[in-house]
Amino acid sequence: MQSVLSVKLQAFEGPLDLLLHLIDKNKVNIYDIPIAEITDQYLEYVNAMDKEDLDVVSDFLVMAATLLDIKSRMLLPAEENEEGEEEDPRQELVERLLEYKMYKYMAGELKDRQLDAERLLFKPETIPEEVAKYRPPVDLEELLDGVTLTRLNDIFRAVLRRQEDKIDPVRSKFSQIQKEPFRVADKIVEILNLAADQRQLSFREFLKAQSSRVELVVAFLAVLELMKMGSVTLREMDGEEEDFLLEASEELIKDRERLAEELTASIDG
Structure with a gap:
């Protein structure tokens, strides 16, 4: 009887979340991504995914196609922009990753604040009756x-x-002690x-x-x-x-x- 090995994959919120995980795991600079290595690891994860949820898989497949396109462009001679500088095929991907990383960090901060707020207890008002009934004597x-x-x-x-x-300029200069x-x-x-x-x-x-x-x-x-x-x-x-x-x-x-x-x-x- 053939045994089946079940492997539980880590859940990611989207393809950008998976890419950030791979970058952190490989300890590479986000501004200088080794696109060939990251693409291979990304495709390994996509191949191991459950293909039943097409909505989720389709997002990962789109990113896989983007990575393959970037990988192929990296093999070609570099193109120059209008200013004569070489264009980096990874630039757009890097900007998207940085933006996603910022929002992910902000979401984590908001979640921590929510957890802290759940630990707060508010004391009900306990104003003495005499104070509550006080009214200013005049408007x-x-x-x-x-x-x-x-x-x-x-x-x-x-x-x-x-x-x-009314003060006398002469008498006012005299010293005088009085209560x-x-x-x-x-x-x-x-x-x-x-x-x-x-x-x-x-x-x-x-x-x-x-x-x-x-x-x-x-x-x-x-x-x-x-x-x-x-x-x-x-x-x-x-x-x-x-x-x-x-x-x-x-x-x-x-x-x-x-x-x-x-x-x-x-x-x-």
Whole structure:
């Protein structure tokens, strides 16, 4: 009884994949392929293939014909191109192999990333209930409607220049040590009382009423702090582009003392 030896061939994704395998196996330079040797080895593999799958075999046969054509052209005298250089019959094949090798490498990188991604676990959100329910005390877009830091800064600098013009050029050169009695918390209380009594006042006139540069800076910071807390708002004055109206909130009008205590405590704390 005659025994049959079954040989399992390595599977390749296409003829270019087989050619790259043969080049690596023979350790030859891809830019200088020994076409006769590689063609013989390629044909050995094609002859051993299962001929039932015609779609797969046809691709390998086309490449086999290409290799045989290149092999025959290598035996003929070299042709010259328009620039007078000898043409290499293997050039087109080399370019296809390099392009295929690049895409194969990229596919391998993407596969590795996919495998790495499968090992990642994502932690679900665990936001505390108090944080999830938090809402800003004021709507900043509504609060700053028509108000820009540039315009506020322009008013502040204009008033500051008026303060500097009041300085006596002679007396200002005298040395003097004194403690500035101004705090943001105290100025907040002052603004709260003014806003609650008058309901609205001129932002520019309020700054001009400050007695010194330090008090002016403290007053400006106090107004910004109250705006952030939603206790006062600034809106444009009708027909006056260089000034704003400082208005008290309804909560401030109703309970100024409690609000003043809370705001100053948060500032001092």
